[in-house]
Amino acid sequence: MKKSILVVGSVAFDDVETPFGKRFNALGGSAVFFSLAASHFTKINLVGVAGNDYPDAAISMLHRHGVDTTGLEIVDGLTFHWGGRYHADLNRRDTLYTQLNVFADFKPKIPGTYRHTPLLFLGNIQPALQMDVLNQLPAPEFVVLDTMNLWINTTRPALVEVIGKVNLLVINESELVELSGVSSLLKGLKILHQMGPQYLVIKRGEYGSLLSSADGLFYTPAFPVELAADPTGAGDSFAGGLVGYLGTCANIDGTCLKRAIVYGSVLGSFCVENFSVDGLLNLDRRKIAARYRQLRHMVKI
Amino acid sequence: MKKSILVVGSVAFDDVETPFGKRFNALGGSAVFFSLAASHFTKINLVGVAGNDYPDAAISMLHRHGVDTTGLEIVDGLTFHWGGRYHADLNRRDTLYTQLNVFADFKPKIPGTYRHTPLLFLGNIQPALQMDVLNQLPAPEFVVLDTMNLWINTTRPALVEVIGKVNLLVINESELVELSGVSSLLKGLKILHQMGPQYLVIKRGEYGSLLSSADGLFYTPAFPVELAADPTGAGDSFAGGLVGYLGTCANIDGTCLKRAIVYGSVLGSFCVENFSVDGLLNLDRRKIAARYRQLRHMVKI
Numbered sequence: 151m152k153k154s155i156l157v158v159g160s161v162a163f164d165d166v167e168t169p170f171g172k173r174f175n176a177l178g179g180s181a182v183f184f185s186l187a188a189s190h191f192t193k194i195n196l197v198g199v200a201g202n203d204y205p206d207a208a209i210s211m212l213h214r215h216g217v218d219t220t221g222l223e224i225v226d227g228l229t230f231h232w233g234g235r236y237h238a239d240l241n242r243r244d245t246l247y248t249q250l251n252v253f254a255d256f257k258p259k260i261p262g263t264y265r266h267t268p269l270l271f272l273g274n275i276q277p278a279l280q281m282d283v284l285n286q287l288p289a290p291e292f293v294v295l296d297t298m299n300l301w302i303n304t305t306r307p308a309l310v311e312v313i314g315k316v317n318l319l320v321i322n323e324s325e326l327v328e329l330s331g332v333s334s335l336l337k338g339l340k341i342l343h344q345m346g347p348q349y350l351v352i353k354r355g356e357y358g359s360l361l362s363s364a365d366g367l368f369y370t371p372a373f374p375v376e377l378a379a380d381p382t383g384a385g386d387s388f389a390g391g392l393v394g395y396l397g398t399c400a401n402i403d404g405t406c407l408k409r410a411i412v413y414g415s416v417l418g419s420f421c422v423e424n425f426s427v428d429g430l431l432n433l434d435r436r437k438i439a440a441r442y443r444q445l446r447h448m449v450k451i
Numbered sequence: 452m453k454k455s456i457l458v459v460g461s462v463a464f465d466d467v468e469t470p471f472g473k474r475f476n477a478l479g480g481s482a483v484f485f486s487l488a489a490s491h492f493t494k495i496n497l498v499g500v501a502g503n504d505y506p507d508a509a510i511s512m513l514h515r516h517g518v519d520t521t522g523l524e525i526v527d528g529l530t531f532h533w534g535g536r537y538h539a540d541l542n543r544r545d546t547l548y549t550q551l552n553v554f555a556d557f558k559p560k561i562p563g564t565y566r567h568t569p570l571l572f573l574g575n576i577q578p579a580l581q582m583d584v585l586n587q588l589p590a591p592e593f594v595v596l597d598t599m600n601l602w603i604n605t606t607r608p609a610l611v612e613v614i615g616k617v618n619l620l621v622i623n624e625s626e627l628v629e630l631s632g633v634s635s636l637l638k639g640l641k642i643l644h645q646m647g648p649q650y651l652v653i654k655r656g657e658y659g660s661l662l663s664s665a666d667g668l669f670y671t672p673a674f675p676v677e678l679a680a681d682p683t684g685a686g687d688s689f690a691g692g693l694v695g696y697l698g699t700c701a702n703i704d705g706t707c708l709k710r711a712i713v714y715g716s717v718l719g720s721f722c723v724e725n726f727s728v729d730g731l732l733n734l735d736r737r738k739i740a741a742r743y744r745q746l747r748h749m750v751k752i
Binding site for chain 2: 238239333334335336337354356357358360366367368369370371374375376377405408409412446447448449450451
C-alpha cells in the first residue's frame with residue numbers, strides 16, 4: 151500500500167537562459183518540480199497558490215500525473231514569476247528578477263481531504279508557514295524539510311524551531327555550512343542532528359549526495375548525463391524522487407532512505423536534461439529503474 | 452608475487468601554512484608522498500634528485516618503508532623548495548615561492564637494477580622527461596601518468612605524445628577540462644580515451660574520484676576525515692595508494708583498478724589528516740584495510 155505525499159511549495163513561471171537555450175513563461179516552482187518527480191512513485195496532494203493567469207493545461211497535466219490540486223488556490227493576480235541566467239559552467243546563476251505576485255500573500259490552507267496524508271514535504275518557503283502547515287496536520291508519519299540560505303540568514307530562530315520537528319532535512323552543502331556555522335562536513339552533520347532530524351541529506355549537485363544517520367554515512371554519485379541543459383528544479387526533482395520513493399516503503403528505515411537518495415539522483419538527472427519540467431514528463435518506472443540500476447552499478451566492484 | 456613500482460617525481464622541502472598550523476622545511480615532493488603511500492603495498496624504486504642539504508634521516512626513513520633510493524641522485528646545491536599558504540576552505544592555495552634549485556636540471560637516470568620494474572608511475576614533471584624515462588625502460592607492464600595544468604598549457608604536444616603511451620592517466624577535474632577542451636565530463640573522458648589511455652582516473656578532491664574505462668564509470672567517495680589539516684600531497688598519496696594496490700594484483704584489470712581507486716582515497720585521507728608526510732608514517736595494512744572497508748560500506752545498501 152503506497153503512502154501519498156502532501157507537498158507545500160511554490161508554483162511559478164520561469165524565464166530561464168542557459169548556454170543551451172532560453173525559455174520564457176515555462177512551468178516551474180518547487181511544488182511543481184517536486185510533484186512531477188514524485189508522481190512516478192505515488193499520489194501527490196499539492197498545496198500552493200497561483201494567479202488566474204495559470205493555464206488550465208498545466209493543471210490538467212498535473213492531474214494526468216496523479217497530482218491532486220484541491221489544495222492549489224487560484225487567486226486574482228499574477229503567478230509567481232522568476233527569471234534567471236546561468237553561467238557557462240551551470241553551477242552559477244544570476245537571478246534577474248523575482249516577482250512574488252500572488253505568492254507574496256501565500257497562507258497554506260490544508261484541505262480536509264489532505265489532513266491524513268502520511269508523508270509531508272515542506273518545500274522551501276518561510277519557516278513560519280512551514281510550521282503553520284505542520285500544525286494543521288494531526289500526525290504525519292514522516293516529515294521532510296527543504297530550506298534555503300535566505301531563511302537561514304533572516305529567520306533563523308523560526309527555521310531552527312521547524313527543523314526540530316522534522317524527520318529529514320534536505321539541504322545543499324553551503325546551507326549545511328551556514329546553518330551549522332562550521333565548515334567541517336562531519337562536525338556540521340553532528341550539529342544538525344542535534345537540532346532534531348534523525349536523517350540529513352546533503353545535496354552536492356554534480357558530485358551527488360549523501361545521507362547521514364545514526365548508522366553513519368551513505369554516498370551516491372549524481373547520475374552522469376550527456377548534457378545538462380537546464381539545472382532549474384534539479385534540487386526539487388531530487389527531493390521528489392527521494393520522498394516519492396519513501397512512499398513505496400512499508401517501513402521508512404535506513405535501507406529505504408539509502409535507496410531513496412539514489413532515486414533522488416535519478417530524478418534530478420532526468421530534470422536537468424531538458425528545460426523546465428519537460429524531462430520529468432514522458433517518464434515511466436522502467437526508465438527510472440534502468441537509471442537506478444546503472445547508478446548502483448557505478449559503485450559496485 | 453607483488454609487483455614493484457618505479458616512481459619518477461620531485462623530492463622537496465615544503466613550507467606550508469594552513470588554518471591549522473605551519474611547517475617549515477617539511478618533507479615533501481610528489482615522489483616522496485607517492486612512495487610512502489605506495490610502500491604500504493609493495494616495494495618502491497625511487498628516481499629523483501635532491502641537494503646535499505637533504506637529510507640522511509629522510510633517506511633512512513624511506514629505506515625503512517621499503518623504498519629503494521639507488522635512483523635518488525644527491526647533487527651539489529639545494530633541494531627543491533616550495534612554499535604555499537592555504538585559504539580557510541583548503542580548496543584554494545597561494546604558492547608563495549617555488550625554488551627549483553637542483554630540480555631545475557633534473558635528468559632522470561634509471562639505475563640498471565630498476566630497468567625491469569613492472570609498474571611505472573610518471574609523476575608530474577616535464578612531459579619530455581616523462582618520455583625519456585619511458586624510453587629507458589624495455590617493457591613496463593603498466594604505466595601510470597600524472598600531469599598538471601602547466602604542462603597542458605606550455606608543452607601540450609609533448610604531453611599528448613606521452614599520454615598516448617600510458618595505460619592510465621590520473622588527473623583532476625580542471626585538468627580534464629583543459630586537456631579535453633570541453634566542460635562536459637562524459638565528452639571529456641571520451642576525448643581523453645581517444646588519446647590512448649585505456650583507463651582514466653579523475654580526482655575530485657573532497658568529492659572523491661572516478662574511474663573510466665570501456666566498462667563504463669566507477670565512482671568512490673573520498674574518505675571523510677574529522678579534520679583535514681594539510682592537503683599538500685593528497686593527490687600524490689592518492690596515486691600512491693592506487694598504484695601501490697595495482698602492485699598486489701595478479702591481473703591488472705577493471706576489478707583491480709576499482710579497488711585501487713578506493714585505496715587511493717584511503718591513502719589520500721591519511722595524508723591530509725597531518726602535515727607533510729606524517730599521516731603516511733605509522734600506518735599499517737590493518738589501518739588501511741579498516742578504512743577501505745568503511746568506505747565500501749558507505750556506498751552499500
